[in-house]
Structure formats: C-alpha cells, structure tokens
Amino acid sequence: MPTSYPLLEPDDALPLIRASELAxxxxxxxxxxxxxxxxxxxxxxxxxxxxxxxxxxxTRQVHSALRWRQASFFLLAGGGLLLGMTLLLYFLQ
Structure with a gap:
C-alpha cells in the first residue's frame, strides 16, 4: 500500500530547484x-x-510556427468542407 505524504504549503516547502540550476x-x-x-x-x-x-x-519562432500550424488545420478543414459540398452538389444534379 503506497504511503501518502502530506502536501507542503508553499511557506513550508523546500527551496525550488529550477532546471537552469540543475544544468x-x-x-x-x-x-x-x-x-x-x-x-x-x-x-x-x-x-x-x-x-x-x-x-x-x-520562443517567438515556436509560437509563430504553432499559429501557422493552427491556421493550416483550419484551411485544410475549410478546403475539405468546400470539396465535400462541391461533390455533394455535383452528385445531386
């Protein structure tokens, strides 16, 4: 059975060790x-x-790449929707 440890309050906690300090x-x-x-x-x-x-x-470059990626997904979804509507109208005639 795992032992449960009480959560420490921020005032009681050990000093925070950052990744930069470890590096x-x-x-x-x-x-x-x-x-x-x-x-x-x-x-x-x-x-x-x-x-x-x-x-x-x-950081700015990563955020820009993420925005471009999100925009590409929206454009791809819009293109798929437009293609689907076009095919639907074509076959309904």
Whole structure:
C-alpha cells in the first residue's frame, strides 16, 4: 500500500530547484556554488544577455510556427468542407 505524504504549503516547502540550476550544476558545480550559495554573479554577463535574447527569439519562432500550424488545420478543414459540398452538389444534379 503506497504511503501518502502530506502536501507542503508553499511557506513550508523546500527551496525550488529550477532546471537552469540543475544544468548549471551538471556543467560546473563550482559555478553553481558561487552563484547560488555565495551569491557571486558570473563575469560573462554579456554572453548571458545574448543567450537570453536568443531564447526569446526562439520562443517567438515556436509560437509563430504553432499559429501557422493552427491556421493550416483550419484551411485544410475549410478546403475539405468546400470539396465535400462541391461533390455533394455535383452528385445531386
């Protein structure tokens, strides 16, 4: 029988560990320690800013692709409906 654990309230919860922290820790444990524990910011702020800009651009591209995909489904459905109506009218004559 599985043991049930009480849900923790946000105030009682353990510190939130983000995926970026895990990635930083797996890449360089010392950098993670300096940034997270000692609160020393990294020296390469320009590179980090550029990376943030690249991620924003990628996010916009993904959202645009999703909108185009949705539009293509609507157009395909509309074309199918138009074809069906045309065939129906053709065979009813």
């Amino acid at each position: 930083q820790f797996s890449f360089c444990q010392r950098a993670w320690w300096l940034n997270t524990i000692k609160q020393i910011p990294p020296n390469n702020q320009a590179v980090l800013k550029h990376g943030t800009q690249i991620h924003r651009l990628h």
